[in-house]
Amino acid sequence: MSGIDLSANMLDGEIPWELGNLSHIKSLNLSNNLFVGPIPATFGGMEEMESLDLSHNELSGPIPLQLTQVSSLGVFSVAYNNLSGCIPKSGHLSSFGMDSYLANTNLRNITQGNACAPGPDPVPEEHVGxxxxxxxxxxxxxxxxxxxxxxxxxxxxxxxxxxxxxxx
Structure with missing residues (x-):
């Protein structure tokens, strides 16, 4: 199996950390669900991952530094969640545009002094609802x-x- 697409299935709860044991998966799409909690750090062990879409959920906490070890990622999105902390500057995650991180109001960029700068713009209030x-x-x-x-x-x-x- 090369990919798993569980998008738009109204799945809720935390993302099972055991998914990170699927080391040969190339694509994982869990977008448009109701997942809460952190992104599992075990996703860093998915060395062949080319596409990871966790957008449009209710995930919180920081982006795990273990994800910077996945060098094969070509597509990555955690947009429209409740993530916080800094966008990792090391590894492959720093090469993705700000579209990958949109609408995470507490997520910040790392500046040259290793401090967090303001992150991507949140969804404009006029479009909410x-x-x-x-x-x-x-x-x-x-x-x-x-x-x-x-x-x-x-x-x-x-x-x-x-x-x-x-x-x-």
Whole structure:
């Protein structure tokens, strides 16, 4: 088996540390779940890992330094979690863009003096809850009803629509 994709399965609890024993896995996608707690340090033993996506969970704590030992990583994302501490400067993790770390408000970059600088920008407040807007739902429902009745009206009132309906 070369990869495991358990994304968007509403999995919760802590990520099992035993997954780190799967040393020959090349891809692990646990994104869009409800995982909490730390990233298992055992993931540093997954030496053949090429892609690791832990984004869109509720993970907390620092990024384990053991992950810097995975030199084969080409894709890495821990965006949209609750991680804290510093983004490791050593190893391969420092080569990933800030998109890999987005929306972790307590995660910081390491500066030249080994101090943590402000991290990636959090999700702008204006976009939080965009999908809970009742006006958006009302407009969508009204558009659906209007489109439905326009189709029915065309089918029964227009000459071409009637001819199509009669052929069915």
């Amino acid at each position: 965009d999908f809970d807007d009742p006006v958006l739902y009302a407009i969508t429902a009204a558009a659906f009803v209007l489109a439905f009745w326009a189709t029915v009206g065309f089918s029964f009132c227009h000459r071409y629509g009637r001819s199509v309906m009669l052929k069915l």
